Amino acid sequence: MKKRALKKEFYMEIRKTLNRFLSILLINALGVAFFAGVRASRPDMRLSADAFFDESSLMDLRIMGTLGMTDEDAEAIEKVEGVKEVMPVYSIDMFGRLSERQLNLQVMSQPEEMNRIHVREGRLPEKRDECLADYKLLTSGLCSLGDEITLASGTEDETSDLVNQETFTIVGAGTTSYYMSLDRGTTGIGSGSLDGFLIVRPEVFEQDYYTQICVTAEGARELTCYTEEYDTLVDELVERIEAIEKERCDIRYAQIQAEGQEKIADAEKEVADGEQKLKDAGTELEDARVKLADAEEKLADGRKELADGEAEFADKEKEFLDAKQEVSDGWSELHKAQEELVKATYQIHNGYAEYEKNKAEVDAGYAQLAPLKEQLSQIEDGLVQTGEGLARIEEGIAQTEEGLSEIEDRLLEIEGARERYEELSGKPEDQRTEEEKNELAVLETAAPGWPSIEEELKKKQTETQEQQAGLTAQQTGLKEKEAELLKAKAELAPIVEENTAKLDAGAAALAEGKRQLDAGSDEVDAGNRKAYHAEQELLEAEEELADGEKKLADGRAELADARQTLKDAEAELADAGEEFARGEAEYEEALAENEKTLADARVKIADAKQELADLKQPEWYVLDRQYIQTYVEYGNDADRIGAIGEVFPVIFFLVAALVSLTTMTRMVEEQRTQIGTLKALGYGKGAIASKYILYALLSSLLGSLLGLVAGQKILPAVIISAYKILYNNLPDILTPLNPEYSVTAAAVAVSCTTLAAWAACYKELNAVPANLMRPAAPKAGKRVFLEYVGFLWKRLTFSQKAAVRNLVRYKKRFFMTVFGIGGCMALLLVGFGLKDSILHIGNGQFGDVFVYDGTVGIDKDADEGERRELADRIEEDERIAHHMRALETAVDVEAEGAPRSAYLIVPESEEELDTYIHLQDRETGEHYELDGRGIVLTEKLARLLGVSEGDTVILKEDDTKAVEARVAHITEQYFMHYVYMSRELYESLYGQAPEWNQWFMKNNRQDEAFEEELRTEYIQYDAVSDVDFISGTAKRVADMLRSMDLIIYVLVTAAGLLAFVVLYNLNNININERRRELAALKVLGFFDREVSAYVNRENVLLTVIGTGAGAGLGILLHRFVIQTAEIDMLMFGRAISPASYLYSVLLTFVFSALVNGAMFFKLRKIDMVESLKSVE
Amino acid sequence: MAHFVELKQVKKIYQMGEVSIPAVDGIDFEIEKGEFVVIVGPSGAGKTTVLNILGGMDTCTSGEVWVDGRDIGSFKGKELAAYRRDDIGFVFQFYNLVQNLTALENVELALQICKDPLDAEQVLKEVGLEGRKDNFPAQLSGGEQQRTAIARALAKNPKLLLCDEPTGALDYNTGKAILKLLQDTCREKGMTVIVITHNQAIAPMADRVIKIKNGRVSRMERNGAPVSVETIEW
Known part of the structure; x- marks a missing residue:
């Protein structure tokens, strides 16, 4: 598009009609997602597995x-x-x-x-x-x-x-x-x-x-x-x-032959060895016997020795006892002597006490005498003193006389000197001789002192004369005293002398008593010393006795030891004897056994030789x-998904293409005038058409891209994760974009939509502009077939008539809506139907076929007694209402082609089997009995094997055992494969009675706690290998089948999406197309409710028709899906439950109602003024 | 009771963002029962808006719209729809017949919802379509289609018959015939008929002429002696 204006217009168109653009995008996305997604699941499953492998x-x-x-x-x-x-x-x-x-x-x-x-x-x-x-x-x-x-x-x-x-x-x-x-x-x-x-x-x-x-x-x-x-x-x-x-x-x-020969040689050698060993064992036994005899002899010696030792000990013991008696006597004697000693000591003690008393008396006597004696001696002393005093006074008188004489001498000398002096002094000097001169000088000096001296001497002479008189008085007093004393002495002296003599006699008697007491005391001391020595001696003897006793105890212990040793030796000998006996018995037994073994070995060798020859x-x-089982199963599952992928997505694709076609057609129709104008302006066909083609291309391409990415990422992941419940080891899910499916799906989707756009504008582009500018003649009304069926037509109300006419008028819309709603219904029905079918595995299997409650497996190695014990317990157990033994074992069943794993069940009683397992035809419900003529196969097994009643199959338990059996009946079964065989047939086919390894039980209760209790109790029996309950198996099956739930949710979601997108889109177109008509109705006074009823009446009719058609489609699809999706081990239920029909219809209605509800608002928005406008 | 129809200061203002555009800017007029009224005005004068408001297809922004004693200006959604279905007959410029229904059925369509309808066949007979009643709109001429539309409107036995340029898509003669039919209906049935047209020429046939200009009534006049449509040429 080089033209800017056109380009701008293109973008504006998308923005303005984003709803339409998105709806084309979405329906393409949905179609592509399902197409690419489901188809990619198979390669993705393979890839995921391959990566894992x-x-x-x-x-x-x-x-x-x-x-x-x-x-x-x-x-x-x-x-x-x-x-x-x-x-x-x-x-x-x-x-x-x-x-x-x-x-x-x-x-x-x-x-x-x-x-x-x-x-x-x-x-x-x-x-x-x-x-x-x-x-x-x-x-x-x-x-x-x-x-x-x-x-x-x-x-x-x-x-x-x-x-x-x-x-x-x-x-x-x-x-x-x-x-x-x-x-x-x-x-x-x-x-x-x-x-x-x-x-x-x-x-x-x-x-x-x-x-x-x-x-x-x-x-x-x-x-x-x-x-x-x-x-x-x-x-x-x-x-x-x-x-x-x-x-x-x-x-x-x-190699095997050589090895076999070698082994046989070895075995023969072993047999020889075995024989040798037996012989050796015999010898060993003899040796043991000799050894035993020796031991017995030794024991006898020991016994004798012990007896001797005991006698000796008895002697020693007696000696000891005597000595002990002696000591004991000594002790009692000693004690007696000691007692006497104590008594003597006591007496002596008393004697001393008396002596002391008497002595005190004597002493008191002496004490009384003592003052008298004192007086006496005082008197004598007085006498002595008086005598001495008299002597001294006489001496004093003598002295005084001497002193008086000396004083008179001196007085004479002085008179002498004075006379000389006067002599000399009177001689004249020259007459004086020298000596006279000197003598005069001395007399001259001394002459003055002579008067005083003479005075003094005269005084002294008086004093002495006085002294002399005193002394003479004293002498007289003393002489009187002396006389007195002499008189007292004469009185006292005789008394003292008498008493002293008496006391001296008592003292002498006392001294004598004391001497005797001292002697007694000495005697007692000697006795004590003696007693001490005796005690000492006794103690020593006792010590000696203790030693003796200890020695005796030692001796006794020794003896006890010796006795014990002997006893042990005896026990040992007894054991040895016993052992020997046992050994002997063993030997005998081993001998017998070994001989048997050896014989067996010899037979085995012979067998081996034969076997080798037969090898x-x-x-x-x-x-x-x-x-590899799971490899194959997984591959089959992938193929099944592949098969679903062949059919399923086509529905989506068709719907997507149809929706795109109508939408684009409507778009071109709406823009008729614009096309005319552009044409009139001189734009080429290509430029005009390119808008619509690009619009379609862009929306479908974006939708495809979205769809193929989302589809291939999500759907395989969902499907594989559903399968992962089964193939739980598969680690990763790989969902790469598959270029083949991506390109195919996108290319188909884009080209469908684009072609539709091209086809839609083709017609208009060929018309002349003038024509285009005029409004297109409204589509003429027509009588419909139904009107000719008068009786029916007349019964319809006016509105119904109008609705019928309208439906027929817009045929394209009719088919598309029927297809969309039908698809939705079909998908829902498949979804719910799948769930029914899967549920039926559980319900049918465990409700109608396996009606037992549980099984108790019998341990293969259990012996007869253990089996009996279990049987008794089961038979008397009141919780178990019914019970029956059976053989259940895995077998491979083979017809032509690959073998199939199944379980062979041989019941103990054919009549009772019906209590546990119903053998019946799934469709007719005809009941089958086991008999000797043939086996009963489960339905899916028969179909997998491709056999029907009357055919023959091979049953293999392992490589060696294979039997052929005729198929008598085919029985209803949904989970796993089983082969049922009568006891009679088993015996004739296998040539042996079946070894029961299972108890079937029908219990009084089925709750989990009860079953757990039963399981815990029975598993403890030696004969029981396992206890299984149907409830557990049913749960496992349910778990396994959860994988399917996911797929069902996917289907329901897809159905919802489909219904919504288709219905919304178509209703949108419908309303846009009839805008004027609806506006006019409003002007006429129709309430909003009535306007939408007018439109919805048609939609409801379409929904009803679509649902009916969808139901038919759904049944077919369900059958197809069931047959491709079920795995070998399972057989899904074939029927869809009424509830599922109901749910599907209801859900479809709900989806439809939702869309119509959404339309109500759109209808309400229609402006009545629209009706006044001229036709565009 | 005053007038059968009375508009008082009716305004309709469209709010376009911040700009207010008055389509009708205060209209006052009244109409008596059984009158044949022609509302004329140039394109864009607001006559269609008036018709929409009067016909209960639109609401006014302000003002009062009295019809037979009720102020429909205050009506909302459902009341308006009820008003439309019981009181109003509408004749469109482009007939707006349901293509999928025959002439008779188109009439019946309207009758479905009415309280007190007339007999469909009788009405068709009256509009002169007795022999064409089982034909689909596509099989009828423009005039026949408009007759069917008028029959549909009349069959509802409305109080008010509103006609929006009823002859706009028809040729001269057919247009005249349709106008005649409307006039006759008014005269014979005493039906109040309001015709909206830009054609000034047909004004003389009306009992009352209301001229609208720029959203206001520029002139309203009663025509004492209305002429028959046959006598008018344009």
């Missing part, structure tokens, strides 16, 4: 040999062209015992290069006693990390022949791409179905050959699995590997991924 390097094929595979085989296979890698692995199905459960496990060696384990928790095993458990076991709560699991052989082989380690610690849990779903397939052991796998170190396996060799193909990784290219590549490789099969098998055969040439099975 590549990531874990899932093998492309594996080779199993009937005689196992060897390292040499692996080498040979590796050399085959196109083989990228090989990995030999061990895999054995074994029982795994957890604390209280037994599981059927596929024990596999830890893979290295391929089939890598995706560790979800913990780690891979690193030691021999570690293992990695199936993550499924962990999530279903059967075990947890750190648990110990013990493996046991599930076949006749010894566990130790299979593995060299029986107990493993679970160190990790993981998943493998080999098992994408929760199903683990069947096994030949136990209940027949595997519970999970267990990964252990390769060195755990004891076998000398591998179970299988896994192979990846060169170039396969780059290809997407499930595609033709991939299948071709792998098929070619299979052929090349099969080419070397013959050669390898020959080698293997020879068949081995064969290889080269199995590609088509033999």
Whole structure:
């Protein structure tokens, strides 16, 4: 568009009619989204799986040999062209015992290069006693990390022949791409179905050959699995590997033969060894007997020795007792003596006391005498003193006389001197001689003093004369005193003398008593000393006794020891004897047994020889991924989605194209005048048309882009996540944009819309402008067919007539609306119908077919007694209303083509089976009985196998057992496959009575608590392997089918969207087209309600017709979807419930009503003035 | 009771953003029962607006519109619709027949909603379409279509017959015939008929002529001696 004005006008047009633009965009988006989205689901599912397989390097094929595979085989296979890698692995199905459960496990060696384990928790095993458990076991709560699991052989082989380690610690849990779903397939052991796998170190396996060799193909990784290219590549490789099969098998055969021979030789040698061993054991037994006799002899000696020792001890004991008596006597004597001593001491003590008393008396006597004596001695002293005094006085008188004489001498001398002096002084000097001269000088000096001296001397002479008189008086007094004293002395002296004599006699008697007492005291002391010595001696004796006693005790202990030793020896001997007896018995037994074993061994050797001779040439099975159950199932599921993708989106696409066409046509019609004007102005056809074509192109292209991105991102993700509930191991969902579908869908959508636009303007562009400027003649009214049916037409009210005419008048709108509403109805019906069908699996299966409440599995290894115990308990249990034994085992059922896994059920009583399981035709409800003529197959199994009543199928339990049976009836069944067989037929086919391994129960109650109680009680029986309730299974089924809910929601949402877009669009067009007419009606006085009723009456009619048509379409679609979407294990219900019809119709009406409701406002907005305008 | 129809200071102002555009700017007129009224005026004078308001298709911004004693100016949505359906017959310039219904059925369409309708066939007979009643609009000429439209309006037995340029899409003779039909209806049935036209020439046939100019009544006159339409030429 070079013209600016036109360009501007184009943008304005889009802005003005954004509703229309968006509705084209949206319907295109919806169509493309569904088309591309649903179609992309299949490749996306494949891609997601392929990425998972590549990531874990899932093998492309594996080779199993009937005689196992060897390292040499692996080498040979590796050399085959196109083989990228090989990995030999061990895999054995074994029982795994957890604390209280037994599981059927596929024990596999830890893979290295391929089939890598995706560790979800913990780690891979690193030691021999570690293992990695199936993550499924962990999530279903059967075990947890750190648990110990013990493996046991599930076949006749010894566990130790299979593995060299029986107990493993679970160190990790993981998943493998080999098992994408929760199903683990069947096994030949136990209940027949595997519970999970267990990964252990390769060195755990004891076998000398591998179970299988896994192979990846060169170039396969780059290809997407499930595609033709991939299948071709792998098929070619299979052929090349099969080419070397013959050669390898020959080698293997020879090897087995050689090994077998060797083994037989070994076994023979072993038999010989065994015999030798038996002989050795005999010898050993003899030796033991001799040893026993020796021991007995030794014991007798010991006994004698003990007796001697005891006698000796008795003697010693007696001696000791005597000594003890003596000491005891000594003690009593001592005590007596001591007592006497105490008494004597007491007496002496008393004696002393008396002595003291008497002595005190004597002393008192002496004391009384003492003053008298004193007086006496005083008197005598007085006498002495008086005598002395008299003497002294006489001496004094004498002295005084001497003094008087001296004074007279002196007085004479002085008289002498004075006479001289006067002499001399009277002599004249010259007559004086010298001597006279000197004498005169001295006399001259002394002469003055002579008078005083003479005075003094005269005085003194008087004094002395006085003194002399005093003394003479004293002498007289004393003489008187002396006489007095002499008189007192004479009186006192005789008294004193008498008393003193008396006292002296008493003192002497006392002294005598004291001497005697002292002697007694000494005696007592001596006695005491003696007693002390005796005591000392006794103590010593006692000490000695204690020693003796100790020695005796020692002796006694020694004796006791000796006795004990003897007793022990006796016990030992008894034990030895017993043991010997046992050994002997054992030996006898072993002898018998060994002989039997040896005999058996000999038979076995013979058998082995025979077997070896019979050994068949081995064969290889080269199995590609088509033999991996989940791989195939997943592929089928992808194909099913693909099939749905073929049909479903086409509805959307058609609707989208039709809606676009009408919308564009209407747009061109509306702009008739404008086209005319442009034409009149001289614009070329191309320029004018380009607006509409571009409008269509732009809206559809944008819609397509939106649709294909949203569709391819959301829809496959939703669908695959729904499937992930089943294929829970699938890690990532890849939803790349698929160029093929993107381009196809977008191209178809865009070209449809654009072509519609082009077609719409084509007619108008060819008209002359003048014509275009005139209003288009209104479409003429016409009589409709119905009017000719008079009786009917007359019954219609006026408005109904008008509505019918209007419908017929706008045929395009009629069909489009019917188609839109029909599509909506059909989708809803498919959605709800799918839900019905799925629900019917649960309801039909567990309501109409499996009417029992639970099963009690009987342990395969339980013995007769344990089985009996369980049977008794079940029979008397009042909670269990009905019970019946049956055999339930996994079988593969084969007709032509691939075998299918199923369960074979053989009831104990054919008549009673009906209490637990209804065998009946799904459609007619005809009831079937089991008889000896043929088996009853479940419906889906029969259909998968392609067999009908009267055909023959092969039942395989494992490779060795295969029987053929005629199909008598086909019975209703929705979940899993079953084969029912009468006891009679089983016996004739298998040549043995069925071994019951299951109890069917019908209980009085079905609540969870009751069932848990029952389970807890019964699981404790040795004979019970598991207790299962239908309620549990029903829940599992419900869980599994939840995946379908999502798809249903998608469908319902899609239906709603479809209905809304289509109806809104068409109603919009309808109202726009009839704007004038509606305005005129308003002017005529129609209320808004009546105006919309006028329009809606048509819509309601269209909705009703559309719903009817949709119901038909829906039934067809539902049937198609059911048949393509159901997985092999399930059969969906075929019928859609009335409620679903009701819901679908109601929802369709609701959608329709919603749109009409929205239109009401649009109608109200119509301006009445419109009616006054001229026709454009 | 005063007049059968009376407009007092009716205004209709369209508010376009900030600008007020008065389409009708204070109109006053009255009409008596049974009159044949012609409202004339040039294009854009506001006569159609008056008609819309009078016909209950639009509301006035202010003023009073009395019709048979009721002020419809104060009516809202549903009251207006009821007023339209019971009291008004409307004849459009472009007939506005429902294409999918026959002439008879178009008349019946209106009758569906009326309280006291006339017989459809009788009305058709009166407008002279007796023989064409089962034809679809597309099979009728313009005049026949307008007759059908008039029949549809009359069949409702309205109080007021409003005609918006009833001859606008018709040729001269047919137009005359239609006007005659309207005049006759007025005279014979005593129906109050209001015709809106830009054609001044037909004024003499009216009992009352109201001229509108620039949203106001420029002149209103009673015509004492209305002439028959046959005598008018234009």
